[in-house]
Amino acid sequence: MKKDFHITVNEQFEFDFNEDDLGVLDILPLKNNHLHVLHQNVSKVFSIVKSDFQSKYYEINIGSVYYHITLEDTLAIHIKKLGFSLKKEVFSKELKAPMPGIILDITVKEGTLIKKGDPMVILEAMKMENTLNAPADGIIKSIYFSKGESVEKGTILIDME
Amino acid sequence: MKKILIANRGEIAIRVMKTAHRMGIKTVAIYSEIDRKSPHVRYANEAVYIGESPSNKSYLLGDKIIEIALEMGVDAIHPGYGFLSENASFSEKVTKNGLLFIGPNAHAIRIMGSKLAAKEALKTYDIPMVPGIDKAVSDIKEATVIALKMGFPILIKAAAGGGGKGMRVVEKKEDIGQQMQRAISEATSSFGDGSVFIEKYISSPRHIEIQIMADTHGNVIHLFERECSIQRRHQKLIEEAPSVVLTPELRKEMGAVAVLVAKSCDYVGAGTVEFLLDSRHNFYFLEMNTRLQVEHPVTEFITNLDLVELQIRVARGEKLNLKQEDVKIKGHAIELRVYAEDPLNNFLPSVGSLEIYKPPTGTGIRVDDGFEEGMDIPIYYDPMISKLITYGANRTEAIQRMIYAINNYPIKGVKTTLPFGKFVCEHPAFIRGDFDTHFVQNYYSSELLKKELTEDATLAALIALKLYTQEKALLRIPKTSS
Missing domain, CATH: 2.40.50.100 (RNA polymerase II/Efflux pump adaptor protein, barrel-sandwich hybrid domain)
Structure with a gap:
């Protein structure tokens, strides 16, 4: 099934998700800018470091790790792919x-x-x-x-x- | 002793100053151009600019450091580790200028600093050695003949080496030439001495070292072992004490040999005798490090001693106020070296700025660092950000505290070895205590670590998607009017 979003985390992890995949993501705000999330019974505390709706860029801290997350919709991905295939021919060496x-x-x-x-x-x-x-x-x-x-x-x- | 100069930078400079201040001794720091902002400069009572950022224009300028020490009226120089700490002529010059060197004399550094001289000095004692040649080689043909006789794999080592520099494992004949050139070149640039020698490579050893302490009155004691088998590129990443494999008998035996090694060169101060322990628990003398080691805090935790204090007391000419039977092991300690390196990308250095840096605190947690939030990691020196050390009543508690501390050590701006540390602490082989120096090679891969990190990364991706859709839903309302 085709997904609406391609999500890149820390330039190292890539996921494809739909809004449906969110399922029951139970988020509860806590004190001091922290939030609590329950996802498939796993319990974690996180904080939102940056959130930029326009460029679909988010930064989230879980434990000692900071995650830079970029969301792309499928159309943007197609454009990117075309761009890359053009570049590759010229600058490969x-x-x-x-x-x-x-x-x-x-x-x-x-x-x-x-x-x-x-x-x-x-x-x-x-x-x-x-x-x-x-x-x-x-x-x-x-x-x-x-x-x-x-x-x-x-x-x-x-x-x- | 009223005032000392610390001929070093970063965490170890601060570590030494802490003890000095507690003993009522004033401290003088030296700093290079790029280190003006480093915390060690502020931590000292006085600080002196030494030179440009590259270490050969700053922290390695022995004569200039002595000049500064004399101008500042200090009584002694502590060299820390690395830089000039194992430089015999520096130790000699310090003493000749009427200052105390907080470390061994030049004679001991010279013997133990050259692996070939060390082998020679220990010949008369009954100390087990790894099979190898006892002279330097530089000719590739000669090296090939030796290697073929010894059987592959072989290990090419810098005679003046340390810290994995100038060291290469060679598996087959064809690789000798290139690897020897690299080893010689690295040895020349790191130690100013390009001589290398060849040893049989013991294929699944544990790296166990014994801490010793000697005074100027002929007393030498050992402070038990440290297990340092978790390494990458022959450099230690995780150390612990005590080792799970040492029986009290073996500990006593290795301790006695370490004391003998120290006596063979009239050693004074804190030193470390390194051994390889093979799978059948035979041990071989590897080398002696004539300095305070990076990993000394684990020994401090389990013995409840301050090694820098002992170093200073010995340098003042005091007798050790401890006998071998007075030192006891209590509890268990683990150290993780937090390097600015990317464990997901072959441990390549990751340089940048510490945008967020918050060391953990709590019972049984010690962080020795020389950085603070907002600082850059300079490319001129070792990429170590800090040492994270945890202590527990037993090994399980120490490991669990380490995992807790890693989870509560947010660092943003550079990649670090923290996730690697967690990977090791959660690995069944490490938990069982069943590992050797090939742990990283056998059990670790970036794919495995990545898989472990995927869980949180997935969660982060989902949270971001949720935030996005929530905001989109909010924005849709005004949009309808346009």
Whole structure:
């Protein structure tokens, strides 16, 4: 059955729900901005940190964990899918920094032919050395950094073609 | 001793200052550029800027630290752990400048700091060792020959190592070259010494260490064991005391060996002798850490002693006021290292700002931290946010308190090892006490943790959907008029 909402939690969990799935979600307001919920006999206390109806974004705290929740309706999902399939063709070969750190070594040069899995960059973060390997086969097009420079998470380090 | 300088930062600097203040000793903090806002700077009576943020321009500048200490008129320097704590020439220079070093002398650090020298020093004693070579190698061909003779898997280790840095397990011949290069490079950058050696890799060991304390009058006692088998990337994540597998006889035997190791290098102060314990309960000497360990609080809980106080008393030249038979184990303690790492993504560092940070409180809960709400996690140092330690009358109580404490430790802004800690505390193998250093490899995967977290995530999704539909229903009313 098709669901009306696609819900993403902390960019790690994805659910598809209808309003019918809410069932008996028994929510009771408590003191100090806390609420109590009973769902299938499980008892939890939570609080609402943020709630933005316009952008369908919510932030809820249960126990020690904070959940960022984004709701999308099915139409939005279709648009997103189309957008993604277009992008994929163009930008599939790049090496991004998976974490912030300092570049210790770059083992490839521009113009080098490389295979998927070949070591390309040694990135030091929190005193640990991490080898970043080639995400795909290709030729090195541009290297944007040199040894000793520090980079932020998600920065494109190397473009391939 | 009226005033001490703490040559460290973060939680351990604060931990040392707490005891010093209680003993009526004034404290001096040092701080790097990025640490101006760190709580350890405010916690001290005085604080001095040391240099730029990278540790080789700040907390590793031994000469500059000694200069500051002399200017500030301190009597002693406490090195904490990491940084200069196991640097023999630093200890030597501190003493030469007429200051006290709260830790062992340079001779002991030098011997135990090099795993090869330690093996040499212990040769004359009857101390069980892991099979391996007793000289450094750097040639890959030579290493391959040794490895083939010893049989795979092998372990490549930095001679000057610690904390899992410069350490690589090699399963097959083809991998030796690359892994050795990484180990040598890591060892060079972390310790300034690229020599590595090769050991037989004991495949399902428990990591058990014995805390020792020695004074300058020749008295050495041990303060029992800590079980540190829950590790990732050879770094400890959860430690507990006592260990569920040690019988009183084995405890006594390992304790006696640890005391012997300390005596072999004329050790002074707090130290830790690490052992591997195989599945048949044979134990092997691994290394000695010549400093106060990160996980010392579990020992403090079960012995009701303050290890920093003992360190300071020993440094002042006092005799230990305890005999071996005076120390007793009472209760059980567990420590979880709360790192800014994402357990759902291969424990990769997760850097950011602590938008919300509220450490738990309560009976049997101790939090040693050096951060507060609103602070950034700097990329220059270890990603440890805090140590969460719980104590109970028995192991079950300590575990349950840990779960309670984790549930009441809201952190927002960075991913942490808290959910991993809960996963371990609820795992049947951990509860049974049936695990080794491969716990993470054998029982943990991000998928399993994710599955456990899905329950609350589902609930969060449903709550959000309910809030949305409620608001939508409210908004529909004015909408009809337009």
